Amino acid sequence: MTSPNDLPRQAVAELDDENRKAEEHIEQGDLQSAARILVGIVEKDNRNWRAYNNMGIVAWMQRAWHDAYTMFEKAVTLKPDYTDAVANLFDAALKLKKVKDIVPLLDKSLELQPDSEETRVIRNAIGDQGDDIYLSQRGLSIGTYNPGIDQANKLLEDGQLNQAMEIFLKVNDEEGPNSDAFAGLGVISYYQKRYKDAFTLFLESIKLNPTSSDHLLNLLDAAKECGRVEDAKKVYATCLKDFPFLETIKENFEKASSGT
Numbered sequence: 001m002t003s004p005n006d007l008p009r010q011a012v013a014e015l016d017d018e019n020r021k022a023e024e025h026i027e028q029g030d031l032q033s034a035a036r037i038l039v040g041i042v043e044k045d046n047r048n049w050r051a052y053n054n055m056g057i058v059a060w061m062q063r064a065w066h067d068a069y070t071m072f073e074k075a076v077t078l079k080p081d082y083t084d085a086v087a088n089l090f091d092a093a094l095k096l097k098k099v100k101d102i103v104p105l106l107d108k109s110l111e112l113q114p115d116s117e118e119t120r121v122i123r124n125a126i127g128d129q130g131d132d133i134y135l136s137q138r139g140l141s142i143g144t145y146n147p148g149i150d151q152a153n154k155l156l157e158d159g160q161l162n163q164a165m166e167i168f169l170k171v172n173d174e175e176g177p178n179s180d181a182f183a184g185l186g187v188i189s190y191y192q193k194r195y196k197d198a199f200t201l202f203l204e205s206i207k208l209n210p211t212s213s214d215h216l217l218n219l220l221d222a223a224k225e226c227g228r229v230e231d232a233k234k235v236y237a238t239c240l241k242d243f244p245f246l247e248t249i250k251e252n253f254e255k256a257s258s259g260t
């Protein structure tokens with residue numbers, strides 16, 4: 001194994017081409033092909049920071065949060081001024097509630113690129129907000145990894161509604177109100193055609209996380225079935241004022257009417 005400084009210029013160029021190919025596969029959703037290329041890259045160059053960042057993206061898309069964090073951390077450790085990897089590491093740290101752990105890497109990054117606005121904003125936010133950063137817009141949008149929620153969602157995808165319901169309820173009872181747990185319970189109610197209950201549960205999920213477009217669209221679906229579309233539109237309008245990026249689903253609400 002070698003480092004970039006040990007590699008001939010042609011070999012470095014070839015690895016850059018391989019990274020580009022992997023990134024194309026990622027954009028196309030072909031994660032298996034991307035992963036195969038990336039593993040080949042790090043076998044040839046175990047300090048290829050770009051490949052590690054791409055491996056982190058693959059892991060993130062596969063919801064392998066810990067693996068994603070590890071790969072992004074590796075990329076930033078190898079190249080602290082790699083801004084894309086810094087941002088990705090921050091997101092992974094938010095997901096796993098490990099933001100304080102990345103502060104030394106952020107400080108190192110700022111030593112190398114003191115004019116990096118994005119890195120400085122991240123570093124200042126951690127210092128200013130502390131644990132409240134997990135309740136920031138970015139933190140809420142990413143969400144916090146919860147193994148119980150992940151397990152319940154997999155059961156839900158497999159159609160095991162009762163088992164999923166038990167776990168969602170357990171999370172709320174033992175860990176406190178959880179936006180994703182309420183949303184999961186709302187999905188179950190919707191499948192069971194208990195649309196009023198589904199609407200109420202989705203509303204609770206939105207109160208806890210007003211940044212989730214998925215939860216808002218779920219609320220709208222339930223509203224269509226129980227005659228509360230206007231109420232759903234009011235909820236959406238309130239969320240949109242605080243989080244303008246929710247504009248992307250505005251058309252859904254504008255076109256909505258009960259039973260459509």
